[in-house]
Amino acid sequence: MEFRTETAKAVARADHMLGRLDEAATRLPERGALVRATQWRELAGSWGADGTEVSVRDVFLQDLRGLRNPPVTDPAVAEYVAAADDAARRARAGEAIGVMLLRRTAARLPTSGTSTERGTDPPWRTTDRWFGARPSSAYLLAVPPGAELRTAAEQWVAWVDCPSDMPLIAKLALGAYQILTLAPLDNSEEVANLYVVLELIRAGALRDQILPVSPWLAPRSAPYHIRHRAVAEDGDLDGWIAFVAEGIARLCRAQLNIVDTVEELREEFLDRLGRRNDSLARAVNALLGTPVADQALIAERSGVSLRHSHDLIKRLRIHGVVREMGQRKQHKLHEVPAVMRVLGSAEDGA
Structure with a gap:
């Protein structure tokens, strides 16, 4: 896959910053706090847009689950932390990410602060989905719910888990675009954000969930919509990959500031x-x-x-x-x- 010069430079910067972040995190006596802070940012970014407040203290309290008379915390936070920790362990062990996300993790990830309580089945989307301010002015309609949508999701799984010579940043950018655009699940945004960091962990670019994705890859933000629409209408995959790469580099820089x-x-x-x-x-x-x-x-x-x-x-x-x-x-x-x-x-x- 050939990129425009500016896209290739953005991908290279992102690769460089990921290396710097992972190396810097090893200097900390323990990386656990950076992982929990990252998980809080993911929750605040994904759920905050829907008006759900998330306390950073609630996330850190998940490390004290055996405490007698523990402080009351949001059960959805506990579910997210447990699901994300489990997924990261499996990615480090080399487990197939697509299969894991769709058939295991998605059922455990809460949506916008709502506790799951739904068993082991993925939360398949059951309503129509469009992209744009309103249905009448939508620039793209997602695959309707039903068998066709589930088939498309399984095809995404096969693509994600198939070996590829594509640069890592390009692959995860395209994989995120596909799952966000298909939106096969009620919690597709949470799954997409976690997918990005799991690809980085599986590839060895990061050792832990220390890069928050939702502050940048936010479907409600104007930059996201501009780049997403450019792919849908003009096929501008280069622009989308550059957008994701730039976000990764900036987020790495912010995390490096925290480590310092x-x-x-x-x-x-x-x-x-x-x-x-x-x-x-x-x-x-x-x-x-x-x-x-x-x-x-x-x-x-x-x-x-x-x-x-x-x-x-x-x-x-x-x-x-x-x-x-x-x-x-x-x-x-x-x-x-x-x-x-x-x-x-x-x-x-x-």
């Missing part, structure tokens, strides 16, 4: 504490990866006893690294406010 800031906070905390090689330093590293934690999790991640972790938390609070969440008398929760502010920012690379 978290690294700076680590140095600031260690300087403030005056320790770098003991259990207190290990606790700091652990909390950078799980900035919402209870005493048991801090003890586990720091490699100390529960009794020792109590002393660590007390010292971290004295030095302003952590603060207690809420007014729980037992099984108290702690968070790192500075890290949460960084990870909970809404920067999207635009």
Whole structure:
């Protein structure tokens, strides 16, 4: 597949930025916080347009599922986190992405903050879908619901899972366009966003879900509609691929800024504490990866006893690294406010 010069340059920039992001993430003591922050951005981008608010704290609380009397969180958030984590593990193991997404993950992904509760079947679209401001002025009508739509979805699966010599960025851009345009599922947007990062993980370009896609690949945004319409009316696949590549590069840059800031906070905390090689330093590293934690999790991640972790938390609070969440008398929760502010920012690379 031959690209216009500007498209080839955009694809090369995206490849370069992906390499920089994955390398930078390895410098963090733990990548878990970056994964959870990415998942929050995906939820905020996909569901926020429908008016569904998503708390970044709710996403981090999913790492405390064994907590007694856990804080109330949106069950749809828990479903998304579990489905995305499972899909990423399977992609790293080399599982076929298309089959996994359509026949396993789609049934587990909530839509716009609505809990699934639908068993194991994919949420097939049952209404007509058009692209444009209104049906009367639509520039494209999607395949109607029914057998033809399901057949088209299976063809997408076969295309995604077939080996290809196409550049990675081009393939995932075209794969995203196809699933967004077919819109075979009620949660096609969530599936498309997850598909992009799973392709990157399967190819080894990223090791984890650390690139949020929904802030850029947003069907309600004007740039998206312009590029999508150009493909539908003029066959401008080059423009679409360049659009996706540019988004990936910008989003990588935004994530790199987050990594740099978290690294700076680590140095600031260690300087403030005056320790770098003991259990207190290990606790700091652990909390950078799980900035919402209870005493048991801090003890586990720091490699100390529960009794020792109590002393660590007390010292971290004295030095302003952590603060207690809420007014729980037992099984108290702690968070790192500075890290949460960084990870909970809404920067999207635009």
